[in-house]
Each structure stands twice: as C-alpha cells, then as structure tokens.
Amino acid sequence: MTAHLTAAEQRTRPAGVAVSDLTVAFPAGGRELPAVSHVSLDLTPGKITGLVGESGSGKSTLALALMNAVPKPGLVTSGSVHIDGIGNVLSLTGSGLRRVRGPGIGYVFQASQNSLNPLKTVGKQLLDLGRSHGEKNLRGLLRRARELIEDMGLDAVRVLSSYQHELSGGMRQRVGIVFALLLNAQVLVLDEPTTALDMLSQASVLEIIKRVHRDLGLTTLVISHDLGVVGELADRTVVMYAGRVVEEGETQGILRDPRHPYTRGLLAAMPRITGDLELARALPGRPPDLLTIPRAGCVFRERCPLAMPVCADSEPPDTLSGGRRFACFAAAGSAGATSAGHAETEAAS
C-alpha cells in the first residue's frame, strides 16, 4: 500500500521487511540441501536487527535472498521476501531487481574492504555505480557521496581520489557503507561489517553504523558471528543455526535470559573481560555444514545438553513467550508457553 508514495515520503518512514517461510536449497548429489530452511522473520522498520550465526548457519544466504541474489546453483524453493514499497522481491527479475538492489536495499558485502576495484579511484567507482543505475544527476550523486564520506569522519577529497590500497581497513569498510547508501537505500544490510578489523576500528565502525541508521531513518540488518557486535548494536537479535532461526527476540532480553540451548552455549563460550573466567564453557561438537545437517529432528540435538528422545523425531516448533520466539522442546517445556505452529501469529500481534 506504500507503493504509490514518492521517494521523499518513503524516507520519512522506514521500510519494513517480512521474510516468510523462506527456503534456499543447493543441489548436491541429486538431492537438494537446504542452506536456509523455512525461515520466517520480520525486520522491524527503523530498528537494527542483529543476525547471529556461525559459518554454515545460512545467515549470508538469507541476507542475499533479501535482494533475490542467491548465488547459483542455490535456488529459492519456497517463501517470499516482502519489502514495504517494493513488494515481493523474489518475484522480481531483470530491471525490476536493479531498482531494488541499491535504491531499495543497500548491501555491504562480507570482506567488502577487499572488494573495491584496485585500478580505479573510489570517486570513479562511485560514479560507475550511479551510471549503472541510470542516475542522470552525477554532480548531485557526488555531492551526496561527499556528505556521506564526511558523515563517517573521513576527508572526502582524499577518499574520492584514493585507490583501495591507500585506505586502511576501517576506512575501506566505511567506503563500503557509502556505496550501500549512495542510492538512498531504505534498508541497509551489513554482512560481517567488522570481522577483519581490530577493536578500535570495530568500535568506530559500530558507532558509524548506529549513527547513519538513526540519521537516515533506515531499517538495518547486521550479520555477525560475534554476539558482542550484535549486543552492542541491535535492538532485536535473531540467532540462526543450521539454516533455522532457533531464537529471536529483543537483544537485551536474549543476552540476559537466552532460552535456546544454542544461544546459551554461544554466550557461555565467550571469554569475557570481567567476571569469573571459569564459568566460560566450550560448546561440544562442531557446527554442521550442508552435508551434515541432521535430516530429521532438531538440528542442534547432537550438541545439546538438554536433548530428549523427542528431539530426534521431529523438528521443534516455534514457541512464543513474552515477545520471544524459540524452537526448542526442552525450553518450551520449562517455559510453559503457548506453542505456535508458525511465527505468523507473532507477526500479526
């Protein structure tokens, strides 16, 4: 219903994103192996959502599906991604998609600090981006680029005339964010934005993300393997494991009282700067990859301290309890909460 609003009107209200029943599969050995399996998820307009998971959890695949950009041979086999003002991204093709990628969703890729063209200055590459999206007002585009670069605490003249190797890791990461926001995206997706950075650069990039998110009124998704990064940034947190959302809720609540044994395990396995180190516990086993994800039952049961016989038979349904969603038989039993077959009940409330 927001489809007929002008771009300026849309800026005043952040766009929401609704992922529903999304499955992305990769064919292997005559079978289709789901990297993302029946995921439903809302990005609340104007909020920062954190997506936590280890390698192979499907978090990057899910994020790419938001732009209908799942790399081949991956295939979306079910579900939809609905963005306010755009509609179902998964039904778009060709030029329709081009209008989403960039102007709709700004994407900061994993290792984006290494994804600049080493042979062109940053300014030239920003102009290329504008031209490839049919932007006529290149002068205006450069003005916006200059503003964005200065917003990030960098010297615009220097950055625009620099080549990739002349910028530090933290600076390149910020340039990546400039690229994502240049075409006035309403939704910003950042895949591991601080992974290769040291603590000080990480802290300043996190501050910048918070600031542009607030100042530009964005809906932001931050993907990280680090609960600390998500804890520092996100209003809501989504925990993924083996292609499933295992827990979702308000960040502080999840950190204070994690319900799913995997979230608990991740939190316990983080060495902390204060408190008793002997409380830190390693998670047993290792995260599964596409080939080793258990085919039936709960995907976490092999590493789970609370596993019960039922966990081997069927996949735990989502349990909703006080704004929290988690998929665990044991935690549901102790919560005494209402079990909902699907997350849509929560989305409707």
Next chain:
Amino acid sequence: MIVATGITRTFAGRGGRRSTPVHALRQVDLTIPDGGAVSFIGESGCGKTTLGRILCGLEGFDGGELTIDGQPVSRLRERQRAPLFRRIQMIHQDPYSALNPTRTIANILGDPLALRARQLGKPDDWIAGRRAELLGLVGLDPGYVLPRYPHMLSGGMRQRVVIARALTVDPEVLVADEAVSMIDVSLRLGILRLLRDLRSELGISLLFITHDVATARYVGQDGELYVIYRGAVVEHGSTDTVIQRPVHPYSQCLLSAIPVLRGIEEPGPDRLIPLAPLEERVEPPGCLFRPRCPFARDDCAGRQPPLGRLGGTEQEHACRYPQNREVVAVPAANA
C-alpha cells in the same frame, strides 16, 4: 626463558628514497619466563606480529638483543640459531592455509616426527605412537583425522592439527598470533582452553598475540600483558592489573572498544574513544599517542616519557599523567 632488550625494527617506507622509514618496533624490552603466559595487545599495525616473528626467528631485528635460554642470538651463527629457535614454535592465524592441502594429516604430522625420531635416535615405530599421543593431547581422534586431508576438517580441528604439528618438535614456547580469530565462535573457547592446558600440563610457555583483550585474559589471566602502540610498549604489568586498573589512555581506549553485552553488562563509567584515527605517516614529537589522546596536555609534546612506574603504579607505563579510569564493562545490576 626469552629476554628481549631494546629490540628495534625499522622498515623502509613506500615510495623509494624519499619515503620515511616505518618504525615497526622501538626499543622493546620484554621477558617470557619459563612456563609463563605473555600477551601482546594493540591495534593493527602496532608491531605485535613483527615482534612475535622476531621471537620465532622468522624476522631479523636492527637493534637490541634477543637472548634465548641465556644465549644472545645476534652473536650466534645461523647453524647455532636453528636449534634455539626450534624451541619456539608459531601457531598461525589461518589454519586454512597453514596446512598443505595435498597431504593427509598422517603425513603432515609424520614428516616432522620422522625428523625428530632421527634427532632423538628413536626407532621408526616410535613415530606412529607419538603421533597418536600428540593428537590425543590436542583432543583429536587419530582414527578419524589421520587418513583425512585438511579440507575435510573443520577450522577448529585444523587449528588443533596445526598445534599438534608445532608440538612434534617438543617446543618450550608457543607463539599464537591471532590463533582463534578465524575459528567458529562456538569452537574458539576449546582452542583457547587447549593452549591453557598445554601450558599447565607440559609447562610450555605461551606468547599470545591478539587485538581481543578478552581472549588474552582467558589464556593468561595469571600472566603478563604488554600493550603495544606504534612499536613501543606503553603499558606492561600483570594481566589482571592492566585490564582492571589501566593507567595509560591508549590501553583505556583499547579496553573501552570491547563491545558491551547490554542486558548483562554496562559500559564502564569512564569509557573513552581516541580523538582521531591513527595517522601512521605522522611522527608527532613527544608522546606518540598525544594527537589521539583525550587527556593530552601541552608538555606531552616534550620528551617521550620512558616506561616506568611514575605515580607509584603497580604496572609499568609510558604516560606523563597516569590516571586510573574505569573503562571496562561492568556486570549489569539487574543481571
């Protein structure tokens, strides 16, 4: 025991003859006691990796002296150095590229063990026994990993293989440079615990190089911490002292940058950020941290303060105006 005094390392800068040299290390003094745990922390480019490489013999130094078990390295010939540096083994950051992808784990561990068997005069059947013993030590099942190639193992398992390989030559010191940063989060603690156990069970000393202060604390809480800024040690003391009561503003900035788990932690009341990003090309007079320091005063541009205990602090530091600030996150009241 490793003792380094006044270690200096300078690299030629980019841009040919007119370029300014890069001071990677400036007069670094440090001691790694037998069975001790020492951590270096600092941001990218501070020289912590170069220092680790020098201690392993992978890199030379321009000034100062490195003494390993009483023998000054610079006075030894190449041939005499090799057995000394054999005692110091490095665990690299990237377990994906540290192992030869065309060789099985059995070969990867068997080759150095065959060499070791010759050195020690052991029979050939000692190799297989020792190999299984080492894998057990690092928590791997020999039956599972030996016939496999590196790509068939997870990052955590690969890093354990890398550690087992380092142990084949019976080292006295392990140098771990960002050894867990490429490992899945749920597996990191296992590797850190392994390093800790190797120290307590085998008496191997540990040099832990990282930008992640929390992991340094986990591995060496009873050890020593060196905070390195632009090639110079700016604060050094027991790990607990430096983390809980840092006095140098740079250490305080590093500790402030650790993400706070809101909900169970609250930021320290004095949490601070540097005034500016690092300008590597500029060599300010006086204290190197002055341009970024929120507490700099005019006379900080004077002579660089030497490492010492000015102000009667427990730890050594290189600040003219040391002051304790509460920058580390504290447990939340309602947690």
